[in-house]
Amino acid sequence: MIEFHLDARSGMAPYQQVVQQVRHALRLGLLVVGDQLPTVKEAATSLTINPNTVSKAYKELELLGLVAARPGIGIFVTATLSNDSLAAHGPLRQSLQRWVTQARRAGLDDESIDALYKECLRSSAAEDVA
Amino acid sequence: MTAVIEANGLGKRYGHKWALSECTLAIPDGKVVGLVGPNGAGKTTLLHLSVGLLQPSAGSISVLGGRPGTTATQLARVGFVAQDTPTRAGFSIADHLRFGRWMNPNFDAKLAEERIESLGLDLRQKAGKLSGGQRAQLALTLAMAKRPELLVLDEPVASLDPLARREFLQGVIAVVADSGTSVILSSHLVADLERVCDYLVVVVNSRVQVAGEIDELLASHHRLTGPRHERAALPRDQQLVNESHTDRQSTIVVRTNDPILDPAWTVEQLDLEDLVLAYMTGAAAQDRRPKLGVHS
Amino acid sequence: MIRLALREFRTEGIVGFALLIALGVLLLVTGIHVVNVNDAFQIACRKAHSCSSTPNPVLTVENPLQHALPLIAMVAPALIGIFIGAPLIAREVETGIFRLSWTQSVTLRRWLAVKLGVVGLASMVIGGLLMWMVDWWLSPIDAVNMNRFGLSSFGYHGVAPIGYAAFAFALGATAGALLRRTVPAMGATLAGFVGARLAVTYWIRPNFASPLYETVPLPINEGGVSFAPGATEAFSPPGVSVSNGWVYSTEAVNKAGHAPTAHYLLNACPAFFNQAPQPPPTGRKSTAGNTGVTLFNNCVDKLSRTIHTLVAYQPGSRFWPFQWAEMGVFLAAAVALCGLTYWWLRRQYA
Numbered sequence: 001m002i003e004f005h006l007d008a009r010s011g012m013a014p015y016q017q018v019v020q021q022v023r024h025a026l027r028l029g030l031l032v033v034g035d036q037l038p039t040v041k042e043a044a045t046s047l048t049i050n051p052n053t054v055s056k057a058y059k060e061l062e063l064l065g066l067v068a069a070r071p072g073i074g075i076f077v078t079a080t081l082s083n084d085s086l087a088a089h090g091p092l093r094q095s096l097q098r099w100v101t102q103a104r105r106a107g108l109d110d111e112s113i114d115a116l117y118k119e120c121l122r123s124s125a126a127e128d129v130a
Numbered sequence: 131m132t133a134v135i136e137a138n139g140l141g142k143r144y145g146h147k148w149a150l151s152e153c154t155l156a157i158p159d160g161k162v163v164g165l166v167g168p169n170g171a172g173k174t175t176l177l178h179l180s181v182g183l184l185q186p187s188a189g190s191i192s193v194l195g196g197r198p199g200t201t202a203t204q205l206a207r208v209g210f211v212a213q214d215t216p217t218r219a220g221f222s223i224a225d226h227l228r229f230g231r232w233m234n235p236n237f238d239a240k241l242a243e244e245r246i247e248s249l250g251l252d253l254r255q256k257a258g259k260l261s262g263g264q265r266a267q268l269a270l271t272l273a274m275a276k277r278p279e280l281l282v283l284d285e286p287v288a289s290l291d292p293l294a295r296r297e298f299l300q301g302v303i304a305v306v307a308d309s310g311t312s313v314i315l316s317s318h319l320v321a322d323l324e325r326v327c328d329y330l331v332v333v334v335n336s337r338v339q340v341a342g343e344i345d346e347l348l349a350s351h352h353r354l355t356g357p358r359h360e361r362a363a364l365p366r367d368q369q370l371v372n373e374s375h376t377d378r379q380s381t382i383v384v385r386t387n388d389p390i391l392d393p394a395w396t397v398e399q400l401d402l403e404d405l406v407l408a409y410m411t412g413a414a415a416q417d418r419r420p421k422l423g424v425h426s
Numbered sequence: 427m428i429r430l431a432l433r434e435f436r437t438e439g440i441v442g443f444a445l446l447i448a449l450g451v452l453l454l455v456t457g458i459h460v461v462n463v464n465d466a467f468q469i470a471c472r473k474a475h476s477c478s479s480t481p482n483p484v485l486t487v488e489n490p491l492q493h494a495l496p497l498i499a500m501v502a503p504a505l506i507g508i509f510i511g512a513p514l515i516a517r518e519v520e521t522g523i524f525r526l527s528w529t530q531s532v533t534l535r536r537w538l539a540v541k542l543g544v545v546g547l548a549s550m551v552i553g554g555l556l557m558w559m560v561d562w563w564l565s566p567i568d569a570v571n572m573n574r575f576g577l578s579s580f581g582y583h584g585v586a587p588i589g590y591a592a593f594a595f596a597l598g599a600t601a602g603a604l605l606r607r608t609v610p611a612m613g614a615t616l617a618g619f620v621g622a623r624l625a626v627t628y629w630i631r632p633n634f635a636s637p638l639y640e641t642v643p644l645p646i647n648e649g650g651v652s653f654a655p656g657a658t659e660a661f662s663p664p665g666v667s668v669s670n671g672w673v674y675s676t677e678a679v680n681k682a683g684h685a686p687t688a689h690y691l692l693n694a695c696p697a698f699f700n701q702a703p704q705p706p707p708t709g710r711k712s713t714a715g716n717t718g719v720t721l722f723n724n725c726v727d728k729l730s731r732t733i734h735t736l737v738a739y740q741p742g743s744r745f746w747p748f749q750w751a752e753m754g755v756f757l758a759a760a761v762a763l764c765g766l767t768y769w770w771l772r773r774q775y776a
Contacts, residue, residue, distance in 0.1 A: 006325070014325065041307035045300045049325045050162055051307040181529050183775055205531045212525035225433070232430045233530035269526070276531070 001038060002031055006047050014049050018057035026066065026081045037067060037075040132195070134159040134280055134312045135180055139189030142175050149175040153189070153338050157314070157329065159279075162306055164323030164344075165316035166406055167333035173316040174213060176333065177284045180314070181210045194279055206236055209273030213284040215266045219258030223251055223268060230272045242275035245301075263294025267301065274305050281305065283315035287322060299326055320403040332406055334413035340371075340385075344402065351405050354395040355381045365392075372412035383408040427532055431544040438510050442552050449498075450559050456491055457563040460484055464566040482570045492567065499560045499582030503590035504619045506549045511598020512611040514545060515767070519606045524775065534771060542764050546595050553591025557582060575672035575745050577627060584749035589756030594619050596760035596767075603767045626755060634751045637674050637738040642666055644678070644730035663735040670742030679736045686733055695725035 002025050004018055012020070025031040037043075040058065044051040058075055061067045068078045103113050133156045140153040150172040157163055165173050178184040179191050182199015191197075196204045217226065223246060231237045246253060249267050257265060266286055273281060281302070287295040303326060305311050317323055323330070324344075331341040340347065351371065359380045368386040375381075383400065384390075390397050400408070432439075464484045471477040518524040528534050560582055568574050574583045581587065597618050601611040644663060663678045680686055686694075740748065 008321075008325075041304060044303045044307050047325075048296055048299050048303065050328050051303060052328055183525060183528065185773075199528075200533070202531045202533055202536070205529060205533065208529070210525070210529040212522065212529075214522065216522040216526050218523060218526075220437075228433075229430060230530070232427060233527075233532050235531060272526075 001036065004038070004043055004047055006049065014047070015053045015057040015060070018043070018047075018054060019060050022057075022061055022066065023081060026077070029080075031077050033077050033080060035077045037077070039074060132159050133157060133192075134161070135163075135191070135193050135314065137176075137179075137189065137191045140176075140179065140186055140191050141188035142172075142179060142184055143187040148187075148336050150179070150333075150336050151188070153333075155331065155338060155341055157312075157331070157341070159312045160310055161312055161329040161343075162302075162327045163312070163314040163329040163331060164327035165314055165331045165333065166318065166320055166323055167316075167339075168410060169318060171333045172336040173333050174284055175336075177210075177282050177314070177316060181208055181282055206234060206276060207279045208282060209276050209278035209280070210282045211266070211269045211273050211284065211286050213286075214289070215262075215269040215286065217257040217260075217265050217268060220256065222254050222256050223260075224253040226257060226268060226272060227253075227275075230275055234276045236277050238275045238277055241277075242271050245271050245275075249297075261294070263290050263297065266290060266294065266298050270298065270301050274301075274311075277309070279311060281311055281313045281315075283313065285316050285318070288317065288319075295322065302326065320406050324402045330402070330406075332409045334410050337413070339409040339413050347405060348400065348402065350387050351383060351385050351400050351408070352390060353381065353383050353398045353400055353404070353408075354390065355379065355398070356392075356395040359394075370412075372408040374411075383412070427536060427540045428544060431540050434541075435510075435545050435548065439548060442506075442510070442548075446552055446555055446559075449556070453491070453495075453559050453563045456489055460487055460489070460563065460566050463487060464569075482566075484566045485570055487567075491563065495560050495564060496579065496582055499557060499587065500578075502556050503553055503587065503594040504616055506553055506591050507594030507598035507615040507619050508612045510545060510549055511595040512602045512615050513608045514541060514599045514602055515771070516602030516606060516608040516611045519603070520608055528775065534775065535768065538764075538768055538771065542596070542599060542767070546592060546760070546764075549591050549595040550588050554585075554588045557587035572667070572669040572742075575670055575740065575742060575748070577672075580631075580672070580748070580752075581623070581627070584746065584753075586749050586752040586756070589753035589760075590619075590623070592760040593622065593756040593763075596763040597622070600763045600767045600770075603770055622756075622759070626752065630755060631748065631752060632674065634748050635740065635744060637740055640737050640739070641679075642735045642737055644726060644733055644735060666735060666737045666739075668737070668739045668741065670745060672740040674738040674740075676735050676737050678733050680732050680734075683736070686729070691729075694728055695721070 002022065004021055006014055006017060010017065022031065022037070031037075037058070038046070040051050040054045043054045047054070058067065058069070062069065066077065066079050066081070067075050069075050100113065103116070108116070135155060135157040137153050137155045140155075141151040142149045143151075153172075153176060165176065167173050175184065179186060180193050180198055182197075182205070194204070194207050196207075198208070199205060218229075221229065227239060227242050227246070230242065231239050243253075246268075249264075249271075251260075251264060251267070257268065260268065270283075270286070273283075283302070287298050290298065299322065302313060302315070306313060315323075315327075328344055329342070330344050330347060332339045357380070358375055358378055359382075365386075365388075367388055368384040368390075371383040371385055373380065373382040383405075464482065467480075467482050467484070468477070471480055474480075518527060528537065561584075564582075568579070568583075573579055581590070594615065598611065598615040601614040601618065602608065605611045605614060663676050666673060666676050678685060680690075
């Protein structure tokens, strides 16, 4: 069962964080079709947030077609986010891990690594367009 | 929409001093309402008026459609936890539950016992020997075991350590999740309210400064920074909440549902704490302002 | 709610009844002795036909209880007011626990009615039982003294003490509600109770019924008349006792019903009243010298032809009506105080 957490300083509304965490879990394969999400009560109490916030998040996930409510039983995952689960890209992950280690050894901190990565992403997208 | 608390020009006076004045509210049901304001602003007065521990000096208040405190039925529908959670020091926890059963026909003793057990409390322990957090949990148990439609909590976590505070709020959330009970809780700590509440009432200087759904309030309040402006330069449908000026710069907080078109301003969103602070400082600076309406 | 009131009263109730039982045992044990002494005397004096001339030894039993009990009986209702009445509401308000008690599914009116009713009743029971025990212990002595209607002994006989207990309790509760703190409420209760008892004893009880009047001759050679020679105003006839009755006053009056004037007294006994002031003779043989006593006795003899003693009193037969009236006054005051408490609490809190 997935466990949620809340980042009070992220600037993202709590319900959006919950949605994002479910999507992230789906991408990583931590949640698969048929898994049950925590009940509204469980999620709200563990996060110490208003149950309506959790309901709102679950409703959005429902609208996205990712989950469905089975009345009286709970909320269940009905779809994954992409056909290729990230777990399948073992070699890609390993080379990325190596690159991160290299970058760290070169003295880059997390912020610089992130900036570098984003710039590459952007420029490659620009190249694709061009 | 049925209002869970409805007040019209409500006021309470002690001698010449008004502890609360011209309070007009229509709080919808099914919400967790945060009542926030500085100490002595009138929060406790408002809550006591809503449970029948005080009589209005002016105006009226109706809770769940009835006058607070008047009949046994009315009293049964509202659960109250007072500030500092008073309990009888000489009574054990079990005595308190018995007290609850004897005084409330709707008292769910089984629910109360289960909750006490799940909290790890000993029924035979005397209430005077409990920690602040444990007493708060006992008081909450007594209030919710009545199965009320409205829970009124007066600064329940003010003197609790962070863990006790979290556990108390979790208890409240569990009740809301289970039974859709309306809750109104007061605090002078905004951070607590931000996570748990979806409706906010700000009381400063014995007056309600603003009340509304938190999402709507956050969407409609903006901080504007720009070169020094005079007050008269604001468009009419923007309500000024607070302003501060240096010799070069003006910073104002406004409430408006329309987009802000003046390019001279840099517009920023506020978080809840900033919003409350804006009202607290604004109220201190300004005199009589137009009554802010209620948004449901 | 009744169960709750009893549970909250548990400590005081246990202490109260424990004290009552302890005192009861003590009184039973010592009282039986008094009864035995009396019974033995009655049997002996009837045989010797000397009942009216021989003093009853119960009067000299010398048990310290004989003096302590009237005191206990006076004090007990005040203690009830202070320790049971005053904390009843004061503690609720002082500790803030009223915010819990008055937001349950019981209206303030019902809460107050049950609290006052249950605990008030318990107070009356405790007060009543205590008085009954004291009365039983003192009854052989009272039968001899025949003064149960007297100013102070009236207060620990009959049913009036039940009224005192109820009133003291209600006074305590009201003081607690108005003053909101237990200790000041205790003080106010004590002061108020003492004041009320004094006021009723001296100003109200005498007016329950008009007194009866009777004239009695001045006693000659029996002493008891007192003069202060040279001070002709101080002419007091002896006290007259009415068996089990209550004497308001005795005064010397002439046939027309007026007190003798200084002028008249001087004319009647010039030799006596013109003497230099001396310690007032009691009329009995004294070491002051025979001349003083002879002059005194001659004077009294002369005066008694025109001067008599006028006694204002309540007869013994009115004892019980007075008891019921006194109890009624205090019960009515208790009820009024309860009403005041309710009105005040409503105004303040609910």
